[in-house]
Amino acid sequence: MAGRVRAITLVGTPVLHQACRPVEEFDAALAELADDMFASMYAAKGVGLAGNQIGVDLRIFVYDCPDKEEVAHRGVVVNPVLELPPLDERHLDDSDEGCLSVPGPYAKLARPDRATVHGFDLKGDPVTVEGTGLLARCLQHETDHLEGKVYIDRLSTRSRKKVLKEYERLRAEAAEAAEAAEAAEAEASAAPDGQ
Numbered sequence: 001m002a003g004r005v006r007a008i009t010l011v012g013t014p015v016l017h018q019a020c021r022p023v024e025e026f027d028a029a030l031a032e033l034a035d036d037m038f039a040s041m042y043a044a045k046g047v048g049l050a051g052n053q054i055g056v057d058l059r060i061f062v063y064d065c066p067d068k069e070e071v072a073h074r075g076v077v078v079n080p081v082l083e084l085p086p087l088d089e090r091h092l093d094d095s096d097e098g099c100l101s102v103p104g105p106y107a108k109l110a111r112p113d114r115a116t117v118h119g120f121d122l123k124g125d126p127v128t129v130e131g132t133g134l135l136a137r138c139l140q141h142e143t144d145h146l147e148g149k150v151y152i153d154r155l156s157t158r159s160r161k162k163v164l165k166e167y168e169r170l171r172a173e174a175a176e177a178a179e180a181a182e183a184a185e186a187e188a189s190a191a192p193d194g195q
């Protein structure tokens with residue numbers, strides 16, 4: 001039940017940029033995948049995670065996310081179908097959005113402030129999740145992932161460039177720090193140890 005923490009797939013990896021396959025078998029392997037997804041989401045301190053974010057191109061996402069009233073909702077949705085309010089009843093929320101697959105930056109992105117997802121649980125029974133606030137954003141963000149769409153695809157060119165630049169800067173910084181740590185370690189082990 002604990003689940004294994006798996007590496008999060010980063011933007012640019014093909015599996016993140018193509019539509020995922022529908023789940024057909026509601027078996028033990030699917031339950032195990034969901035456990036791994038929860039473990040990976042919590043390890044990365046996310047509020048939602050889609051299958052392709054750990055490299056599995058199946059239509060499944062997990063979430064543990066507060067709604068507008070700060071009430072936490074946790075669950076898994078298989079083969080989700082998103083339903084948004086009709087256009088004339090739609091209110092947009094332009095809060096910040098980020099993504100575990102584009103770690104670091106955030107950007108404002110207007111999305112409907114309510115969303116519903118219809119799908120199935122791990123046993124194949126129908127489930128419906130209704131969300132407001134951050135949960136509404138999460139439901140849209142995760143179903144987007146399963147269509148091969150990352151939130152930055154919805155940003156203006158300028159905003160997307162800014163996000164990617166910041167992401168690349170942080171990646172380069174992290175790589176540099178790792179290299180420095182490695183060099184320091186190599187130096188330490190090369191030092192004479194009296195043998």
Ligand SMILES: [Zn+2]
Pocket residue numbers: 098099100101141145151
């Ligand atoms: Zn994401």
